[in-house]
Amino acid sequence: MGHAIEVAGLSKTFGATTAVQDLSFTVDQGRIVGFLGPNGAGKTTTLRMVLGLVRPTAGTATINGVAYVGLDDPVRTVGAVLDGGALHPGRSGRNHLRSYARASGIGDDRVEELLAMVGLTDAANRRAGGYSLGMRQRLGLATALLGDPKILILDEPANGLDPQGIRWLRDFLRHLANQGCAILVSSHGLAEISQMVDDVVVIDRGRSIAQAPLEQLMASAGGGMRVRGPDVARLAELLRAEGATVSGDGDLVVGDRTGEQIGRLVAEHQLVISELTPVGASLEEVFLRLTQSEAGGPS
Numbered sequence: 001m002g003h004a005i006e007v008a009g010l011s012k013t014f015g016a017t018t019a020v021q022d023l024s025f026t027v028d029q030g031r032i033v034g035f036l037g038p039n040g041a042g043k044t045t046t047l048r049m050v051l052g053l054v055r056p057t058a059g060t061a062t063i064n065g066v067a068y069v070g071l072d073d074p075v076r077t078v079g080a081v082l083d084g085g086a087l088h089p090g091r092s093g094r095n096h097l098r099s100y101a102r103a104s105g106i107g108d109d110r111v112e113e114l115l116a117m118v119g120l121t122d123a124a125n126r127r128a129g130g131y132s133l134g135m136r137q138r139l140g141l142a143t144a145l146l147g148d149p150k151i152l153i154l155d156e157p158a159n160g161l162d163p164q165g166i167r168w169l170r171d172f173l174r175h176l177a178n179q180g181c182a183i184l185v186s187s188h189g190l191a192e193i194s195q196m197v198d199d200v201v202v203i204d205r206g207r208s209i210a211q212a213p214l215e216q217l218m219a220s221a222g223g224g225m226r227v228r229g230p231d232v233a234r235l236a237e238l239l240r241a242e243g244a245t246v247s248g249d250g251d252l253v254v255g256d257r258t259g260e261q262i263g264r265l266v267a268e269h270q271l272v273i274s275e276l277t278p279v280g281a282s283l284e285e286v287f288l289r290l291t292q293s294e295a296g297g298p299s
């Protein structure tokens with residue numbers, strides 16, 4: 001089966017500005033992919049190209065193998081929230097959803113189902129203009145999900161959410177992914193979405209600078225993994241034998257293995273360790289290091 005979302009050699013220039021340059025990545029069913037980059041990196045432009053709102057200068061963006069404009073039933077195939085979900089401030093949350101539902105031939109029972117899913121049933125008759133940012137984000141999500149799409153594209157969904165809101169979003173998106181949804185979420189900060197994504201695509205000035213499962217990215221871009229415990233000397237031998245970078249005597253610092261890889265080796269050889277933790281670099285530092293290492297120019 002093809003990819004839910006596939007971006008291949010995608011580029012977009014606006015006059016002299018190159019917003020996106022030769023970008024390629026995929027999103028598969030059941031995965032949540034974080035699309036990361038500082039402000040102006042080209043995230044929104046990319047999402048808009050995937051959604052057929054901006055025409056690429058070069059390359060392709062497809063949904064289930066076809067361009068968005070060629071989809072038979074876009075509302076039931078892909079849901080998107082751009083701009084935090086634009087809404088009519090005078091309308092109630094329920095009427096907002098009903099108007100979108102009617103435009104797509106979707107019944108009012110689906111509206112009620114979604115209000116309950118995003119926790120807005122009690123606030124459904126209040127003016128959406130008076131909603132908190134978190135409530136507006138949830139109304140946007142509900143709108144995107146009206147057609148029960150299996151692909152979801154969210155531009156900065158965590159923006160402005162408090163920790164509780166971010167946690168709610170994380171659980172909500174994970175639930176959808178577990179049901180087979182493919183989800184692409186953009187963010188300008190890694191910390192905001194680190195708890196909710198499986199894989200990350202990092203872009204800077206329109207170009208991809210890293211693509212990997214989050215854990216792998218942390219292991220390679222961060223300060224490594226620290227291991228403590230009675231059997232670290234034996235573990236160091238084993239790791240060196242398979243070519244890993246290992247430093248330290250008492251505590252080991254392993255530069256290029258994920259926690260899972262080290263854990264497997266420990267289990268395989270029945271070693272005893274007391275601690276296995278990522279070293280030093282916070283998520284934000286990892287992200288800054290990745291984006292700054294590119295600042296010297298193309299390699």
Ligand SMILES: Nc1ncnc2c1ncn2[C@@H]1O[C@H](COP(=O)(O)OP(=O)(O)OP(=O)(O)O)[C@@H](O)[C@H]1O
Pocket residue numbers: 014017018019037038039040041042043044045046188
């Ligand atoms: N319609 C447009 N006309 C001209 N330039 C544009 C247009 N849209 C985007 N750009 C430029 O393209 C670059 C990428 O912008 P884009 O909005 O895609 O970045 P972003 O990563 O989404 O950033 P942000 O998080 O700030 O929205 C920026 O330099 C921006 O000024």
